Amino acid sequence: MLSANDLLLVGVGLGVKLLLMPAYHSTDFEVHRNWLALTHSLPMRLWYYEARSEWTLDYPPFFAWFEWALSQAARLWDARIVDVNNLGYAAPSCVTFQRLTVIGSELVLLWALWRAVRLAGGSVSARTAAVLGFLSPGLVFVDHVHFQYNGFLLGLLVLSLTLAMEGRDLLSGVVFAVLLCFKHIFMYIAPAYFVYLLRHYCVVYRPRRRLDVGASAARLLALAMAVVLVFGVVLGPFVALGQGPQLLARLFPFKRGLCHAYWAPNAWALYSLADRVLVVIARLRGTHYAASAAAAATRGLIGDSVFAVLPAVPPLATFVATLAAQLPAIALLVLRPCSPVRFVQAVVLCAYASFLFGWHVHEKAVLLILVPLGLLLVAGPTRRALRMFAVAAVSGYYSLLPLLFGVQELPIKATVLLIWVLCALVLLKSTGSGTSAWQCLSALERAYIVGHVPLFVLTEITPASLFARLPFLPLAMVSTYTALGLVYSWAGLIFEYLC
């Protein structure tokens, strides 16, 4: 279904990813190497207790099994990779191996997108959207440079969503359950799955809108059995060993702060900014504020997020805010006629809500919004959906740039992002009128998108010494500016989907 040209582009992307192998990798590289080593060298019952490295296993068991499978190949490639005492091992052979596992496992995403294109009839616009989705700069930055397996995990998500669009609800639910057992962060979108599967799969009507209780109960039972089976297979052995509490403690470490070291561009970044602004006002007016907190924040110690004027935000408040923000997504599924496309839209909104209001959100979580949003483009976007995608994608992908902070990566992030944005703005077309994303955008939106260029000059190229007195400023500018775009497109998408 993908044309020769599409395969060529994917191949070119593959070439760039291979060339990027010696680029910077974060501590996540050692995290995954350590997991390879510990799953290979230790019996399963010790996986969640092993603590020789500070990077203990904190993903659910399927991911551990995934690492275990990879470690079988790793042993043949270079046995030192899987030595659990060989902490910090990053020889070229190890780097090559781990990079290749990322590149290889990412093919799940390609396969899932290919299915989506086939479902959409294989039109040019669907194929373009799929290729742009696969060659997302976010995946290049986070997976192929920073080092993670998002391409693989999001591939499973897209696969699950595509199965839902194909009408195979039960399978979709099973794939999602599997995905949850790979990485539990996807729980954020579970409400959309729950409501959709309940309404679209479990509830069966007889003619004249009368509930078919027997059939509905059977389907509910089937779904429940399938999900329980998946969780049972994954979690059962550990629970049987009496490791349930240990597993939970590893998977949900609630000791971290509200904002990650670098602020994800979400509502809390704007909240922090408001606090800073209020501090300035308080200083001018001579009213009281918590001086120590303000000083800590000015020094850039934002790991712990203390506020000087505004009240502190407890985890419970973020939890409530997230649930409240997910209400539009649930409303979409409950109030409107239920359709697979609506479901994907609800997933996007759920991911959006948790990104904007969640506790200790990583900037990387923006991929959870942008990849399903890209999938909706394969199905064919309206003009407004395309506009909102353009704004969200530019600001969301831009917000990932601080992740790669080295000078060496500067040309890479600039060129990769620019190439993708140029292609996306010109090649993505709305259905019907066939106007390109750039043509759809309003003047303000265009100005906002172009505004990332001076932002780049200011925060990436300007020497850091200029900000010696305000070291947090460059990062704060990035998270604030990109948060504006993300919040704007969130509002726009809610309007688009609900009205």
Added chain:
Amino acid sequence: MAPKTRAQTRLKAETKATASTAFTVPVDSWFQFLENQSAQEIALPVSLLFAILVRWCISLHGYSGMGNPPMFGDYEAQRHWMEITTHLPPSKWYSYDLKYWGLDYPPLTAFQSWACGYIASLINPAWVALGRSRGIETHASKLFMRATVLALDLAIYVPAVVLFFRLKLVSVSWAARQASIFTVLLQPCLLLIDHGHFQYNSVMLGFLMWAVYFAAREHYVAMAIAFCCALMFKQMALYYAPTIFFFLLAKCFQRRHGFVLFVKLGLAVIATFSVMLLPWIQSRSQLEQILVRVFPVARGLYEDKVANVWCAVNVAVKLRSIFETKYLLRLATAATSLAFAPSCIHLFIVVRRYAGKQPAETRANVLRLLNYSLVNSSLAFFLFSFQVHEKSILLPLAPALLLINDESWAVNWFVQVALFSMYPLLFKDGLNVPYAVLAVGWSVLRSCPVCPADRQTPRIVFVLQWLTTLAMVALHAAHAFVLPPKALPDIYIVLNVIFSCMMFVMFLVYFNYRQFTLLSRSSKEKAQLGKQKSE
């Protein structure tokens, strides 16, 4: 022909080209896609950004002499020149501690080193501290060195390529034109040597492309100056000198004001050389020292294994032990002259014949002849001259790439073989991954073995190219998996040299043949076109 009608015929020819060769090489399909999506405006920016991205990605990998004291490699040589030029007066540049990478390129390279060294000393003086910085390989200093190559490449090579292919002398479709720019910017051999191995060849080759561009625009004085810059950057540009000389000489003969042009050219050349040599011009001994450094005759017929005739012949006949260096130099010079003479004389005769203002078609043909002759002359030098390095295959490649629209399959094949011939060097530098990516990338995007749709390719060439590709893959596989026999430890390198040399000799013959038959070919095509029109 009036300009308007000429434009019209060109337009017709362009649409024709689009229609008849809808799919030539795979890389075209991307640009055709952009055209169909009416997204032409992003084609060039995306190509340029991608060219930067690939260059920088290659530069993440190894370089010549990385972590290999005490002498390191070409990377350290270039850095060392920055060190001595920023700290010593020009009078010492060509004589300072010659055993440790003494400067052996002409003055423009020295000035470039000085400028880069000056910037380096502003950022971090430790990178170029005299004596103490030897072998410095910190992450930041490496980034700086890589950035200088990228900046000079972008400043000189890239604009020349873009401008050349935007000249509308040849009637090719928009997509093919864009594809040519993309291809020439991403030519793997140059990228791997400059941004991987570490050199500044793109400056010299960029100046050559500027010279060709000026020739196309009929600015002959500018052409001469650009070529002098190439020559003053790397003496290897001498490989082109016979062609440039005969071309400009012919221009002097053909014009009504030929003598004026002759004087202008002479003055321009003398002025350029004088400016470049200004720091040393007062002292004869210093000028001699530069000459001795730049032309190291004493270093012998060849050093490393290189795919030229002398090295290949050496497998059977040990020339270096039979003859003295003196005689070998004469032999090499005579052979080289014989090899480039036919092409240059033909160029001289044909270019001289066209006097006065010419139709676009003739101008395009003259430009093609110039490029053919540049390929032939530099390939002759590569195969037969004294002291050739394996990297010098870049010189014939540059003008050949300018012919990519006329010689699609030959140029693709040529690049494939040239890249293969540099494999031993790139392997030593730890550039396996970029080599593999770019070799496969070139073969898939550009080359014909995977692209049977190219109807222009003769069947015999198609088969031959497949066979040579298989041979190259087989040699790589053998090198990777089979240990060489103890008696012949260099067997794979020697096989590489013999294979590549044979191919290069074949390309020399082929490009000469194409140069000599260009005019008859072109008139035949014209007649055919006329016939079609009348029908």
